[in-house]
Structures are given as C-alpha cells and as structure tokens.
Amino acid sequence: MQNLTRRGWMFAVALASTRWRSAFAATDHFVVIVHPDNPVASIDRDFLRDAFLKKATDWSHGETIRPIDLSGRFGVRDVFTREVLHKTAAQLRSYWNQQIFSGKGTPPVEADSMVEMIDYVVANAGAVGYLPSGTAPGRAKVVEVK
C-alpha cells in the first residue's frame, strides 16, 4: 500500500513539475550553494554535472566534492536533473543503480528539506547543493552557474 501511495506521489509530482517546468522554461529555478569557505565565485555547468554524477571528485582548491541532492519530493530536483545533469529521473536512477552495484560510486546523499540541505552544505567543507530560487540560503554561499 505504501508503495502504491509513493508511486501516486511520484506521478503527481512528475505531472506538476512538467507543467511547472513549461511555465518557467529557460529561467533559473534553482540556485547552487556551497560551503561558505569555498573560494569559488562561479561554477561551470559541466563541472557541476560531473560533481553531481561523481565524475569529478575534487574542487580546484583541493577539497573533496560532497554533492547533496534534494529529495524527489521537490520539483526543483527534476529541473536540476534535466538542466544540469541532462537526464530524466529514470535515467539518473538507472545510472546510479549501475554505479552502486558495479562498485564505482554511490549517489549523492538526499536532503528531505531545505533546512537539511543548507545544514549539510554549511557543515561540510566541500559540499555543494542547490535550492529552489527564492529560498534563503542561510549561511551557505550561493555561486553563479555559468
């Protein structure tokens, strides 16, 4: 039962996000945040992608990249996945399945809330995450995506 409910949720989110995405096309619906000590001012979109797919492991200043994703409950995740990672949710899941069982890597941890996201980024030196636009980043540092 629980499973079905979850699926129903996911379906609803998917519908909503599709509509939402079409309504806000070509606009930045998220901001990328990093640890406040992180020296970077802007971040390359491809680097960001590699970081979240764990293809890149270190920042230019040597810190280990620690990406954090938002839970699938948030529509912005789909946007981020599509626009930065150039994947659908299913594609990403499949990608991580492959990575997990082939021993190559593990997916980024997920934050169940904005607060949790911000806390994680602030707590970990090399962390990188994202927030829906308009969300207050707290002590996290917002960097520009080029």
Place this chain on the structure above:
Amino acid sequence: MPRRIPFRYRVGLLVLLAEIALLTVTAVSLVLGNRSAVTLAGIETRYVPLIELDRDLKTTFAQLTQTLTDAAAAGEEGKLHDADTLRDQFLRRLRMGARTIVDNGGDPTALSVELALYYGPAREISLSLARGTPEGQVAPQAEAMQRAQFAFESHLDAATAPNRERLAAAFEAARESQRASLLIDVAVAIGALLVMALLSWWIIRTTVRSVHAVTAGVERLAAGRFDQEIVVESTDEIGDLATEANRTASRLREYREQIEQQHWISTGVAELADAIAGELELDVLAKKALSYLVTYVGATAGTVHASDERGTQRLVASVGTVGAGAGGSETLKTTLPHGERVMGVLVLELPAPSARAGELVARVRTAIGIAFRVAESRHDTEELLRTTEAANRELEAFGYSVSHDLRRPLRAIDAFSRALVEDCAAQLPPEGHDHLHRITSGAQRMAELIDDLFALSKVTRGEFRREHVDLSALATLILGELARNEPERRCELAIEPGVYAEADPKLMKIVLENLLGNAWKFTSKLAVAKIEFGVADGVYFVRDNGAGFDMQYAKPLFSPFQRLHTDKEFAGTGIGLATVSRIIQRHGGRIWAEAAVDEGATFRFRLAHEDRELASHPVRRE
C-alpha cells in the same frame, strides 16, 4: 700386432656404432625435450586451472552484480533469487578451486566470508532500490557495501591472479631445462661425431696402409722382384690378398729358380760342347772338359780317368787335389758311358752340395763319353784309313801298270796278227785265217777288258763333283746313239721328260750308258723292244722287256766279272754293273734289280742316302 677384424665387419661395426650414436642422440634429445615439456606441463597444470578459476569466479561475480543492478532497476525482487543462485554458484566454484587458491597463496574461506559481507548489504540495497527507495537514501549503505566489495574483489584478485614470482621462477626453470637440454644434446652429438670420426680415421688408416703395402708388393712382383714378401699383419680381406700375392711371388720365385737352373745347365752343356768341339785328341779333350767344368760349377778339384776296352783306367786330366777338400765338401763321381761301355770316370769336388751341378754333370756325362768314344774311334779310323789308302794306292798302281803293261803285248799280238793277215794272206790256208781272226778278236776283247778295268779303277778314285744333271736328256742322247748304230731294230722308248739329279755328270753318263746299253743289248732278240727310263718317289729306274734273269743269281750281279749270260748269247765284259754300283755308292746311293727270265729286268737306284733323301730329292720338271 693384434689380429684384426675383417674389413667387412669393421665397416659393419662402424655403421652399427653410427646407428647407436644416432639413437643415443635422438634418445637424449627426446628425454631432455620431455623434461622441458614436463616442466612446461607443470606450469600449465598449475596455472591453467588458476586462470580458469579466476575467469569463472570473476565472470560469475560480474553476472551477480549485473543481476543485482537489474533487480534494482527493474524493481523485481524475484530477480534476487537469480542473484542468490549466482552467489551459490560462485561459492561452489570457489570450493572446487579451493585447492588451487590455496596453492596460489590465497584463502578461500576468507574469500567466502568477504563475499557474504558484501552480498548481504548489496542484496539489501538492491531490494530497497527495487522497492523504490530513492537512490540517494541508500548512499551510505552503498558506500559501506562498496568498501566490502572492494575488499572482496581485491582479495579475489590476489587469490586467483597468478603469483608472478612463482610463474617467473617456473618459466625460468623451464628455460634453464631447455638450455641444459640443448647443451647436453650438442655435447652428445659432438661426442658421437668425434667417436665416428676417430673410428673412420682408424679404419681408413689401417686399410690404406694395408692397401699401400699390397700395392707396393704387387708392383715389386710386376718388376720381377719376388724376393721380398708383402708385410700385412691384418687378417682381413687385404691380408688374404697379401697372402695370395706372397704365394704367387714364392711360386714365381721357384719357377724363376728352375728356369735359371735350366738356363745355367743348358749354358753349361752348350759351352762345354763349344770347349771340346772338334777336339779329337782324347787327353786334350779330357783336360778341356774338366777345366771347363771345374770353373763353371765352382769345383775345388777334379779328375778325369779314361778307360780302354779292357777296362784299364789311366788319369788323363786333373785339376787341384781330389780328396784334400775340407770336411763337408761334396764329391760328385760319375762314369762317362757310351752305350754299354764305360769310357771314363769324372770326379768333381764341390765346396757345398749343389743340385744343379749334379744335374749338369748328369746331362754331360754321356756327351763326354761319346766324345771320348769318337776320339778313340777316330784314332782307330785314322789308322785304318792310312793302311787302306796305302793298299789302295798300291792296288791302283798295280791296276794301272797291269792295264798299261798288258796293253803293249796285246797291241803286239793284234798288230802282228793283222800284219800276218795282210802280208801272208795268200800263203795261209782258210783254217789259218780263221785262227788269226780268233786271235785278233781275242786280243780286242782283252783290250776291252783292260779298258773297262781301268775305267772301274778310275771311277773309284777319280774326281767327284755334284751338278744339276738333266738325266732325261742324257738318256735320250745315249739311246739315240744306240738306235743309230742299229737302225734295223724296232724299239719303243719311253723316257720320262724333266728328270734331274744332283750328281756328277760324267759318272752319271757312265751309269746310264751301262744300264741303257744293257737294256738295249738284252732286248736285241725281240721283235719289238721296250725300254723305259723315269723316276718314282726318288728312285730312278731303267726297265726293259728283254731276256731278264733268275732272281736267285741276282746277288753277285754287281760284282766284277759276274755274268749271267754267255758271251754267245750277249756280248759283255761283266764289269759294267760293277762300275755302275761303284758310282752309285760314291753318290751315297744304292742300286738293286728286279727281274724274271724272259720277262725283262728293272734296275732301280737312289743317288743319295735314304735318310738324306729329302735334302737331295730328285727333281722332276715337267
């Protein structure tokens, strides 16, 4: 020198050894090659299972992770059973290859534990993902799981990857073994080659040396030197050849010695004959013969005794002192025979026994005996001849004087008888005439007799000279003369043409005059006379069909004054055939007659001794 193996066995041995060497080299090669192969096979049996195990385990593990991935992606929990099956399969294979892993230095138990440590979380993660858990939520477990996986995979690698050091050592051992094989192989091959080369060299050397010895020996034989033996000690075929060649050489040596001895003897005989040739004085002859023999046979001393008819011996020749020779010397003593008689005794003393000297003496003793006899008889003959000649001379003188002295009174008788007839014819009565006529004819006949006797003596003593005489022409001439004197006679003459003889022409005329004259005379009473002259098988003949004679009186026919017919029947002196016989004898021939009363007579004669007939064969020219 040891007895040698025959050549063919030597070659056989060489071939056998070559085969053994080849087999040895091959066997060594095989054994060593096998050792290398065993080493390599060891590597294979050790490492191939490991590699297979490595491949199997890794493949199974890859299938396991893929199945877990698929289960998670497809959300099908059932797929996890497949994963379990693969896990079991992995463990089974691990157990099967446990020994291999242990041998490789790995720990299969630890591996299975580590697999469990991995598989449990991995299965959980797959299950939760299959149930829809967001992947981000499994990340911490996934990280732990991946550490376990890494540890497991690392250990699996270590357990199943071939130990490089051991593998390298194994290959090094194999290489070492191969190198050693090669070295031993080459060494054995070189050794075999050396042994073969030594054997070949030995065989060739001994064979070539024997062949050289035989070749040199045969060349010596070809050059006529038989005195040196071929020295080949081997008992092989070449040794046999050498033995044969030596045997031939010794036979040739014997033949040559025999020939040399024969030649020595013949030379001795010939030279002795030369030395004593023409020598008729017995003492000189003996001295010459002895002196020659002593020198030729190398005698130290020698004597010759001659013995006369009564057997009395006297020393006629002597060289050195017989009987003074040192001990061990050889004395040759032999009689010199002539027929039954011993003409003398020859003694030779030699420094050593000599077969050839003995043989030479045996060959010449008869010759010397004959020479002695000839010398002796020559001596007798000369005596006889001297006596005879004197007697002959006296006889001749007597004959001449008789004929000469008788002629004068005969001529007186004849002359005075004629004178009486001429001068006193008127005074003589017819009876007186008759008496005177008888006196005259008696005197004439006496004169003829004297002439014939004179002729006979001359025939015996006169000059003698052989020429080529045409007897046919001579016979024709004589018969023609006779026919002219009595033209009234009818006579058939058969003179074989072309009959020649090597004889004295004057004497042959006398022979034919007498024989043909007789034939003419003894056929005078026949109406048709028949006279033949010819030659057959070297015998001349004169044949007539006249009165003939009784063969029992034929014997004294050729003696003087023997007549078979009276003067009334046929005129004649009885000296003619005696003269003919003498002439024929002087030619060395013989005359004989065949006849029967009233059936004619045939006189046959030869003009040479029958033995010498071939030399002076009468020639018939057609």
